[in-house]
Amino acid sequence: GAVVSQHPSWVICKSGTSVKIECRSLDFQATTMFWYRQFPKQSLMLMATSNEGSKATYEQGVEKDKFLINHASLTLSTLTVTSAHPEDSSFYICSASRGHVPSYEQYFGPGTRLTVT
């Protein structure tokens, strides 16, 4: 149990376009979902936290207008990178948790590699 999927696993888009990444909890209801960004050979950096039905909480330095997060249901969260630029190229990972604060175990998706040309 506790499987999280992400779609797509890899996406290439042109500079200036927008791309949407989906994160789904397949066999449980996720009260909280998290979005991370991972640069090559670096650690995961939390971008934002979202709870179903409420606005996402963004970490300091993350542009909320560029990285739109929607947590429409207890099993789906989406990250939309708007007006993407090459510097947005990265590996994006979502995770889902059954619990609220303090965070309990997070179940991670397999990640999405975004390349902006």
Add this chain to the structure above:
Amino acid sequence: AQTVTQSQPEMSVQEAETVTLSCTYDTSESDYYLFWYKQPPSRQMILVIRQEAYKQQNATENRFSVNFQKAAKSFSLKISDSQLGDAAMYFCAFTNEKLTFGTGTRLTIIP
């Protein structure tokens, strides 16, 4: 703010031997959780082991065990009988509201 430090960027161990990965953290909180995650080349994050701060007993999961020293804010991972499949990046993580990851240790298994 919480910080997590992994001072060993890379480690290697002979197959079947034991290796210990180090992790220290800094927090003023008393209630929190600590994790070790494994990230193989597929980049899927896999939970290895979890420790609740209020529990004095060190967590164990088969060949994986931790040495949790709360006063010293230390949380090391011991892998016994290392196997080729253990080769990966290992991240130590702290949470009481959100996960903060260390910089990772790349573990290589020597056949």
